[in-house]
Amino acid sequence: MNGLPARRLLFVHAHPDDESINNGVTMAKYAAQGAHVALVTCTLGEEGEVIPPALAHLTADRDDTLGPHRIGELAAAMAELGVHDHRFLGGPGRFRDSGMMGAPQNRRPEAFWSADVDEAAAYLVEVIRELRPQVLVTYDPDGGYGHPDHIQAHRVAMRAAELAAETAYRRDLGDPHTIGKIYWNRVPLSVVEEGFARLGAARTEMSFPGLASPRDVPGVVDDERITAEIDADEALVAAKTAAMRAHATQIAVDGSFFALSNDLAQPLFAREYYELVEGRPGAAAGEREHDLFAGVEA
Numbered sequence: 041m042n043g044l045p046a047r048r049l050l051f052v053h054a055h056p057d058d059e060s061i062n063n064g065v066t067m068a069k070y071a072a073q074g075a076h077v078a079l080v081t082c083t084l085g086e087e088g089e090v091i092p093p094a095l096a097h098l099t100a101d102r103d104d105t106l107g108p109h110r111i112g113e114l115a116a117a118m119a120e121l122g123v124h125d126h127r128f129l130g131g132p133g134r135f136r137d138s139g140m141m142g143a144p145q146n147r148r149p150e151a152f153w154s155a156d157v158d159e160a161a162a163y164l165v166e167v168i169r170e171l172r173p174q175v176l177v178t179y180d181p182d183g184g185y186g187h188p189d190h191i192q193a194h195r196v197a198m199r200a201a202e203l204a205a206e207t208a209y210r211r212d213l214g215d216p217h218t219i220g221k222i223y224w225n226r227v228p229l230s231v232v233e234e235g236f237a238r239l240g241a242a243r244t245e246m247s248f249p250g251l252a253s254p255r256d257v258p259g260v261v262d263d264e265r266i267t268a269e270i271d272a273d274e275a276l277v278a279a280k281t282a283a284m285r286a287h288a289t290q291i292a293v294d295g296s297f298f299a300l301s302n303d304l305a306q307p308l309f310a311r312e313y314y315e316l317v318e319g320r321p322g323a324a325a326g327e328r329e330h331d332l333f334a335g336v337e338a
């Protein structure tokens with residue numbers, strides 16, 4: 041059909057670094073199994089803070105070259121995960137990082153938060169109709185933690201999945217394709233609680249000055265809402281850790297913990313969790329899937 045592997049999985053994220061934090065194990069696992077793993081990142085992360093002092097000049101209020109720098113960080117992270125198909129929505133720089141919710145940058149015309157959802161979704165429809173993935177992964181409606189670009193990435197991804205399937209929609213963008221299963225990134229509350237207990241016990245050996253709190257973890261839900269978990273072995277955890285380290289302006293890693301530019305330590309989760317929101321479950325009622333492709337037609 042399109043010369044791609046039988047199993048095709050698409051991730052949609054807001055900034056370079058989100059994919060490694062949320063899905064590093066999952067991406068590396070399926071890539072190693074020969075599935076086609078594709079990533080669409082909606083902005084270059086131009087408004088981010090910068091951890092290494094030697095790179096502080098990159099920030100938007102100085103050289104404003106953090107976006108191009110993060111393209112390189114993302115390429116390095118994808119190399120660690122064995123992912124070769126990573127794109128920017130509408131091309132690099134089409135939509136700019138909107139900054140944190142409430143920041144003046146939110147209102148810039150070029151900000152992703154200002155984008156028309158259907159206009160942005162058309163770019164993703166073209167990718168969906170090209171790759172014809174069986175599985176799509178994105179954020180929940182709150183974007184995991186309320187960042188405007190994460191919320192917008194959710195909206196654009198869900199809208200693009202709808203439009204890609206419509207026979208009357210933009211056939212210039214390819215033949216209609218219905219994605220079999222859509223998942224949202226999640227972390228079960230019990231795992232967050234266990235992770236922060238581990239963090240508290242290790243705090244004296246920690247290189248980070250502060251501790252994040254469980255509510256800082258994106259996408260936390262009661263355990264019952266988790267429908268899939270992707271298990272990790274040592275090699276996959278190492279790949280995820282290396283990919284997170286590759287995003288050096290945004291993430292610092294210390295063993296099985298990490299901190300963002302706020303310097304607040306949080307657990308680095310090995311196993312990754314998802315909530316199926318569209319499509320047929322691939323496990324018995326009440327059971328968790330251990331394969332995102334479970335139950336989809338090839």
Ligand SMILES: CC(=O)N[C@H]1[C@@H](O[C@@H]2[C@H](O)[C@H](O)[C@@H](O)[C@H](O)[C@H]2O)O[C@H](CO)[C@@H](O)[C@@H]1O
Nearest residue numbers: 055085087088089137138139140300301302
């Ligand atoms: C993980 C993620 O979504 N990071 C975003 C986020 O970065 C945070 C932001 O700079 C905040 O001010 C810091 O306290 C926090 O430590 C950062 O993780 O927002 C950035 C600006 O939109 C974005 O570039 C970054 O990828």
Ligand SMILES: [Zn+2]
Nearest residue numbers: 054055058190
């Ligand atoms: Zn982000």
